[in-house]
Amino acid sequence: MEEKLVKEIGQEGVSRRQVLAGTGALAAGAALSHLGGLVSSASAKDGSTEKWPWPYEKLDPEKTAQLCYEEWYRIFCGGAVISSIFTQLREKVGEPYKAFPIDAYIYLEGGQAGWGTICGAPAGANMVFNLIIGPRISGSTVAHKMCEDVMAWYSQALMPIYMPKNPKVTAELAKTVSNSPLCHISVGKWMKAANKPLVSPERKDRCARVAASTAFKVVEMLNDWKDGKYEQATDFNCGKLHGITGQQNCHECHGSKIPQAPPPPPEEPKKA
Template structure:
């Protein structure tokens, strides 16, 4: 079996050309790979050059993702774990997986540089899925995103925590942050700020506390675990996970995508498969003035 280091050596050699004070690395693809385009893979417009996915062990990838969180955050943790696992698998595209610089994913922590937008875990999953052949990219993506928005996380069961080596963080008085302290929450969204805020509300820990970092490290492991689970099922043709929130059917009649022009336009089109009522009240609940209308967000949050 080819390990990642050997695969990378086989994949490329680097020659450095000096131009004044500028050094330009040249990547030379190894002829053992199936084509000579060094880093040209993934969905590239209409010309998809994808890499072969082979079945992985979800728990092994989850353990790597948990450890990776400490090195580069949630997006890096998921992306690094699955890419390195595929590089270590010793198959036809191992050398190409080995050549992917997984530190490109560190930008996603905290919902992209701490902005609180899309959670880095699902962002990483989508980026990895985009590289893979042999699986239904759309179905795996939708299953994973739906899992994230509807599931209580982190799962907190002892077998899973033991397998990934968690927990590793402590409270201020030195108490290990076991599952009963971390608690669980449902994000109801794929946004980082919503996910963390609802967890903070449920756990009563602040978002800069070690408990938050432990929680997010465990969520990183759990998303990696589910990503590999769905990829394996898709590869085997057995993926039957929920892909769209069932309640969306109540909204889709008026708010689905159409090609209507203004004279026939009835209701705002919505381009989303995520749960509508996480953010939008149903029509019979809409209206009325919020009791905190006069406040700004920062007064309370």
């Protein structure tokens, strides 16, 4: 194609370099066109391409949970939560969801690349809240409050909650309360209660159901937000109380090695 263009346009006195530069511009234009939903929606005051909230249409929690359960077996916990919501919004809304790289978030698996830190399910949920509603630096603290709520809910719920249609494991699965959003604690407690190893089909299906349960909860919360009915259910203030980021349940992981925060600086005397 390039040679043909060079031959045809070259007769008009246009150089090969100019032609190739032009074809490159066409390719760049096509790429920008693909991202049009992201670029054209941008008119933030600082000139960035970020504008909040993203358009949201209410979803069916049951349908979302089933999609999430099935997606877990492809991209695991965090990616499945994101996919179950964003793939529906791609159909209902279009951009910016069509351009969002869902599969990149497979790294949320196993508490972030298998490190057993925050479970991918609430981590994916938190990303969804911040992308749809906007981060707190955008002027709204609602997404941040939802993150607090879903972390607390995940920690306190008897999991798994959701029962999928046609489950891959038909045996009744044990249910446990993690008292922590950490994958290591959540999965570890369940494995002990169920007496099943990490690689067992039962453990895998348990985590698929936990992700689906989380996706169900996320859509319920987003639907309430869309209807103007969302109210924060949690007042998470560990940092304010103890002067260090953390959870209210340090002993789930720590013994004598709980990090201690230094005392805060003395308050300046109030002026008369």
